[in-house]
Amino acid sequence: MRIKTAFQTLKDRQEAGLIAYLSAGDPDLKTTGLLVERLAENGVDLIELGVPFSDPVADGPVIQRASQRALQAGTNLLKILDLVAQLRAKGVSLPILLMSYYNPILRQGLVTATELLATAGVDGLIVPDLPLEESMELRERLRQKELSLIYLLAPTSSTVRVRKIAQQAQGFIYCVSLTGVTGERDQLPEELPHFLQRVSRETTLPLAVGFGLSRPEQMPLIASLADAAVVGSAFVSLIEQNPEDPITPVCNLAASLKEGLGRVRGEG
């Protein structure tokens, strides 16, 4: 419900949303918790917490390193869920999604994992290595707990796949902007508008664009084409460079990204 409400609010305000990705537990879970609280006050509309994994094949070097640091700090799924529960107890109300590779979820068992996610107050799950065809059981389990399984679409997705996935999607659709792994890029791909048009033809769900986004000046274009921007590596990089006090630079970036997303849809 929180996801739907968040996108409705954005629509009412004629804004595009900012989804911030953090590698949970980098440098430690306490810092992740503080960052979530402060980001919620600095323009971030949804939070994506990355569950660290030993073999993150969809991630570029920045998030790979963050995953390693988080694992070395002893982070695991259960501790991340504890953090989410604590944040909810403190009244943090923005939607929180977990981004996890499939094996850490599978290892808990799908039934147990789903129970734990729901109890902690997580709103949805993004699993970058679980395509539609393998996802039906998890999707159904999550649906029973009113949680969304967020599907990804890529520029390489055929029209048939775009349609099939759009039919099954819940919450919003995560559109991968480029053919590649996560990480900052100098330019947005030229084919991005065409790709997003192909997707929006098949769905009424909100579209979020992610991978490669990092700069405030990229935001107006995203706001004109989609409903939200996902920014990850740029935040994670700031945390890596400022391990002592990441909060100020991370919040500054969030605020300036959000500025580029505000009140431009339909005008761009």
Next chain:
Amino acid sequence: MFKYPDERGRFGAYGGRFVPETLMIALEELEREYQKALNDPAFIQEFQQYLREYAGRPSLLYRADRLTRYLGGPRIYLKREDLNHTGSHKINNALGQALLAVRMGKSRVIAETGAGQHGVATATVAAHFGLSCVVYMGAADVARQALNVFRMRLLGAEVRSVTSGSQTLKDATNEAMRDWVTAVNDTHYIIGSVVGPHPFPRLVRDFQRVIGDELREQILRVEKRLPDYLVACVGGGSNSMGLFYPFLADREVRLIGVEAAGRGIETGKHAAALSKGRRGVLHGSMSYLLQDEDGQVLEAHSVSAGLDYPGVGPEHSFFKDQGRATYTAVTDEEALEAFTLLSRTEGIIPALESAHALAWVVQNISQFEKDQVVVLNLSGRGDKDVQQVAALRGGGELNAH
């Protein structure tokens, strides 16, 4: 057992397609093109011609009488995959997949490699077919398999040393998958074993089954019967799958897969996914996997770079659960002894990977009857390992033997 994989790429509970959405289109294309190729007599004929005239097949079946006498054991035969062009069974699969890459109009191929045998095979076919080639190899393996690194570079491939994680085969595979996600439009990923997302486990099995198909003919000619045991090492499991697969229906033929027990199963420093792993997902498929209680993949340990992998092909997991094959493990030490033993008794230096299979036979020698027939897959030659073994053993100890 022959109806697998099913249309979802599953071998029972195992296999499937656990990859980023970006790659789904490439896997669908590969599956479609492979199916078309299988129905195209010209493709089959070209593949067989390459196996014969380029790889040098059929590989010999050699009766190892000196070894048999030394062990006082059953009649041991060696299937000499080490005599193939490039020195291992890996050329069979590399040729098949290169032909597919050319059919699909791809101009670039990538590969992961552990011991370097698959990297060399891929670099070789890339040179022959005029494809650009990048091979990912863990930094630890680059150091212990220097000869193969040089061979790949000589063949025109770019070898990228991977410094993440355990710096071995698992990490090289991660990096190859990242490359493929990025360059999928013009690149084919030549996976080197019966692992990865569907259709790779099937496709690699089909290109490797020539080992078992030839063996059936050869052993019937000399022994007038099927073997009692087929023994092969299992890392990802392509040489063992190629050997076993044509004998699945012959229940009297016992299939033994030998994993790497590294420094000993009890130390936790091993690569025995089937013996000690739990069901999980790595590199695109569900299979037995070495992992911790959080689902993090554990680092494998083996003296043999080709077996140093925490996962295993999904069809092997299926065979294990069905009880059709038996999986066991031998230590680094036992494999090193077998390495020397075959060199001394037969004048054949085996790859350290293949030495694991022999070590199992040595270990279990008292269980065999003298008239039983055991076929060992000698999956590769050991030239690449000589330097590493010398460093481990020291020249002195070898001489004093």
